[in-house]
Amino acid sequence: MSFPRPGWTVLTCLVCERTFPIHNSEVRKGRKYCSRSCWRKRPIKRNPRPRTITANGYVSVYAPDHPTADRQGRVLEHRLVWERAHGLLPEDWDVHHKDGDKTNNALENLEAMPKSEHTSLHVADRRYTRQELIDNLREVAAKNGGRISHKAFKRLSPITHTPYFRVWGTWKKAVFEILGKEAYYKKSPAKPKYTRNQLVKHLRDLTRTLGRAPTIDEMNNSGFCSYQPYAREWGSWSEAKRVILGEDSVYKAGRKRVS
Ligand SMILES: [Zn+2]
Ligand SMILES: [Zn+2]
Numbered sequence: 001m002s003f004p005r006p007g008w009t010v011l012t013c014l015v016c017e018r019t020f021p022i023h024n025s026e027v028r029k030g031r032k033y034c035s036r037s038c039w040r041k042r043p044i045k046r047n048p049r050p051r052t053i054t055a056n057g058y059v060s061v062y063a064p065d066h067p068t069a070d071r072q073g074r075v076l077e078h079r080l081v082w083e084r085a086h087g088l089l090p091e092d093w094d095v096h097h098k099d100g101d102k103t104n105n106a107l108e109n110l111e112a113m114p115k116s117e118h119t120s121l122h123v124a125d126r127r128y129t130r131q132e133l134i135d136n137l138r139e140v141a142a143k144n145g146g147r148i149s150h151k152a153f154k155r156l157s158p159i160t161h162t163p164y165f166r167v168w169g170t171w172k173k174a175v176f177e178i179l180g181k182e183a184y185y186k187k188s189p190a191k192p193k194y195t196r197n198q199l200v201k202h203l204r205d206l207t208r209t210l211g212r213a214p215t216i217d218e219m220n221n222s223g224f225c226s227y228q229p230y231a232r233e234w235g236s237w238s239e240a241k242r243v244i245l246g247e248d249s250v251y252k253a254g255r256k257r258v259s
Pocket of ligand 1: 014017018033034038
């Protein structure tokens, strides 16, 4: 029989370099490999982005020369960080994030252990009941002044936040449902824009200009700041005036005396 048969072609596999017969319709579809196993080994495009987050929430970095880099040239950052300090990980070992945050790849947050041990460690997370998680979050928030951020939780909680994700889906949902939305914040409150000294000076200047202590409206229209930074700093607007200008200023400011 003549070879190739009509309608068939002989191609050279791009992976194993063996020749193989292939029907022309397959050639038109773009098939270039002799078998599924060669197709799986096909060279693929590298992904040189320095840092990406994987679908599982890990940080992936481009390190094409690393011995365990995948075909895109990528390595999980937490493994790389650990290996830089301790040498290559044994096969079937994992690197665990002690605080439960998969993106916190500081060396002191990482611990290498056999895969089996790592799995059972995370099974332990699953042992917390919903009520235990609620109680723990309430306790931790109480230590933090009744409000809680992710960062503060990580600092204060004896257990990781991972089981909260499992039960409530997201950290925010967990806090909203357990403590209410007032308890949720993302980072520490912003630093005040005005220093105490600036506030004192401005209130004194304005008082001198007016010849008496300003009202709330006058402070709001003073062009420097509203009465709010005073209320924040001294507890209330009246208290700020009392402290900065003296006891009398509070009543002289236009508030009617009840007789
Ligand atoms: Zn092949
Ligand atoms: Zn882990």
